[in-house]
Amino acid sequence: MSIISNYIWEKAADGGINPVSLVLQQVKIRGREIDLFCVCDSSDEKEASMTEQLTEWFHRKCLPACEGRTAPMPRDLLEPELRRVCGELPGQGAWGYCAALLVGNTFCLCGQGDVSAQLINYRYNHPRIKRLSIPLYGRIQRGAGLLLHTPELIRDLRQEEVCQILHGKGLCQEEGIGRRLREMYREGRSRGNRGPVGGIYLQVL
Numbered sequence: 656m657s658i659i660s661n662y663i664w665e666k667a668a669d670g671g672i673n674p675v676s677l678v679l680q681q682v683k684i685r686g687r688e689i690d691l692f693c694v695c696d697s698s699d700e701k702e703a704s705m706t707e708q709l710t711e712w713f714h715r716k717c718l719p720a721c722e723g724r725t726a727p728m729p730r731d732l733l734e735p736e737l738r739r740v741c742g743e744l745p746g747q748g749a750w751g752y753c754a755a756l757l758v759g760n761t762f763c764l765c766g767q768g769d770v771s772a773q774l775i776n777y778r779y780n781h782p783r784i785k786r787l788s789i790p791l792y793g794r795i796q797r798g799a800g801l802l803l804h805t806p807e808l809i810r811d812l813r814q815e816e817v818c819q820i821l822h823g824k825g826l827c828q829e830e831g832i833g834r835r836l837r838e839m840y841r842e843g844r845s846r847g848n849r850g851p852v853g854g855i856y857l858q859v860l
Contacts, residue, residue, distance in 0.1 A: 656760050656797060658690055660857040661832035663808065663840050668849040675805055675853030676706040678754075680713050684721050690757040691717070692855045694770050694803045697750035705740050705752060712736050721758060729756040729763035730792050737765055753803045755857075757795065764791040773809075775800035775821050782818040797859050800826070804854035808839060811846040826858045 658681065666673045678693035691713045695705050716736070720727050733756040751768015764772055764787060772787040777798050795801070800821055809817055820839050825831025836856055843852070 656688065657860045658688060658757065658857050659827060659829055659832060659860060660690075660692065660855060661829045661836060662855045663833075663836035663852060665840055665852050667851045668844065671851075673851040673853070675851055677853055677855060678706045678709050678713075679855060680710060682718060684718060685724070687721070687726060687759040688757065689718060689721050690857070691754070692803055692857060693752060693754040694805065694853050694855055695750070695752040696768065696770050696805045696853065697752075705744065708740050709736070709754065712740075717756070726758050726761070728792075729758045729761055732756060732758070733763045733765060734790075741767075751805075753789065755801065755803065760794050760796075762791075762793060762795050764789055766790075769806050771804060771806070773802040773804070773817070775802065775818060777822065782822045784814045784818050795859055799859045800856060801859075802854060802856045805852055807848050807850040808843065808852045808854045810843060810848050812839065812843060816842070821856065827860060832856050832858060 660679055662677055662679060664677060674697055676695045678691055680691040682689050693706055693709055717732050720732060751770040753766035753770040753772050756763045766789045774785045774787050776783045820835050840852060
């Protein structure tokens, strides 16, 4: 199993600072893929540093923990770190995040606030989308797609439209995923979405 990913990060239509920060980390250890993805939406600089702390933790603690013959459970790795990071944040103002840690084909999905996770299932060539409840733990299957995103990315788009954009040829390459995310972004802008956006899409091959 392998994972291909790409991201979208755009300022608001009137410019300014985009409060969204992203994490995309993908490493292979002992033949197994270790991946960390996170979308954090916050106007507070201390809260925005969450993505920096997660990236540092991923290389300093998470990867060494995965070097053994037996892979640890993503939940046992990610949840304690998120409790530590969130406990150090001021907890004021509107903010949200969604983080996914995958170790091989097992995953842990955590978050809070209005950053969402959508599962796109392509079985029988009929894509379906489902908003995932958080926290969520389990195994991810080949052919599945996962979209972590801020609300503005898909606001005013019907679920069927999101599925159609994230379907078909090109999703097995980073460039193809990037094109689909930009198409989604442009479609949202054409319907009046004016705010900053951030999102990560990962495809399981």
